[in-house]
C-alpha cells in the first residue's frame with residue numbers, strides 16, 4: 001500500500017540548479033516549467049481512457065495548471081515550433097499519434113509486443129518505458145522535435161499507474177511486471193544517431209506457478225512462488241488465501257469475469273524489496289495485472305487474505321469501474337472492497353475517525369499528505385458513503401473516474417450534487 005505516485009516528492013526535493021536547455025531526465029524536466037500533457041488517443045477505446053485517466057491523475061495531483069492536449073493536435077511535420085511547451089507524452093507509438101508520426105526516427109519503438117530501444121529489445125506485454133527524449137534538429141526536409149518525456153507501455157493498459165515507479169535521475173528506464181528492470185543514458189554514435197548506454201539489469205528470478213488454473217475459468221488467478229525456495233505445505237495455504245481474497249474482491253466489485261491476474265507471494269520483505277524495488281507489504285502493477293505480496297499469515301480472514309483483497313482491487317479496477325483518475329477514490333475503492341484496513345473493520349475506523357475527516361474537496365487534494373492510517377480508512381468510508389448515496393451503478397458510471405476538478409459534474413451526472421455528498425459526509429463523520 002505504498003504511495004502510488006512517487007515522482008512528486010522527487011520533484012519537490014530536487015534542487016533547481018539544472019540547465020534550462022536540456023533536462024535529460026524526468027525530474028529536472030518537470031522543474032523547467034509547467035508541463036503540457038499530450039495524451040495518446042490512437043489506441044482502442046479502453047486504452048485511450050486509461051491514458052486520459054492517468055494524465056488527469058498526475059495533472060490534478062501535481063500540476064493543476066497544466067494543459068492537456070490530444071496527440072492529434074500536434075503536427076510533427078511542422079517541426080519543434082508546432083509542439084506545446086514542455087511536452088509530456090502518454091502512450092506508446094501504437095497508441096499516441098505523435099510518436100507514430102515520428103516513426104523510425106525515434107530512438108525507441110514499441111513493436112510486436114515488445115520494446116526496441118538502442119541495441120536491445122525487451123519482449124513481453126508488461127514492458128514499459130519512462131524516458132526523456134533529447135531534442136532533434138531539423139535535417140533537410142525532416143523536421144526535428146523538442147526535448148520531451150514519454151510514459152508508455154506495450155499492453156492495452158499502456159502507461160496505467162506508471163508514475164508510481166521510481167525512476168531517479170535516469171535518462172530512461174525500462175520497467176516490467178516486477179518493477180524497474182534496467183536504466184540507461186543516451187549517447188550519440190559517430191553518425192549522431194541516439195544510442196543507449198545501459199546500466200546493470202535488476203535481478204530477476206524464476207517463479208513456479210503453485211496452483212492449477214482451468215482454461216475455462218472466467219476469473220483466472222495464477223499464484224506464484226519463487227523457485228529458489230523449495231515448495232512447502234504452506235504454499236497451498238497461501239494459494240487458498242489468495243484465491244479467497246480474489247473472490248472476495250470480485251464479488252464486492254460484482255465482477256463475474258476478468259482476464260488473468262498474477263499474484264506473486266514473496267517469502268519475506270527483503271526478497272520482495274530485492275526483486276521488485278518495493279519493500280512494502282503489498283503493491284500492484286495494474287498495467288500487467290500483477291500483485292506482489294509478502295507471505296503473511298494465510299489464515300481465513302487473516303492478514304494475507306486481507307492484503308491480497310486490497311491489492312487485487314487495483315488490478316481489477318479497470319474491469320470493475322473503468323480507469324480511475326484520483327488516488328483518493330482509487331485507494332478508497334480498494335479499502336472499501338476489502339472492508340478492513342490494518343485488520344480493523346471499516347465500522348471501527350468510522351468511530352475512531354469521527355470528527356477528524358476533512359471536507360470532500362480536501363480529501364482529493366490532501367490525500368497523499370495525510371497520514372496513511374487516516375487517509376486510507378477515510379477513503380474507504382467515503383466510497384462506502386458514495387455507493388450508499390447513489391447506488392453501485394451510478395457510482396461506477398459517474399463517480400469512480402472523477403478527479404478533484406470533475407467531481408461536481410460527476411455528482412450531477414450521478415443524480416446528486418457535490419453539496420449533498422458534502423453534507424452526507426460531514427454528517428457521517430461528525431464527532432459523536
Ligand SMILES: [Zn+2]
Pocket residue numbers: 001002310311314331334
Ligand atoms: Zn492500495
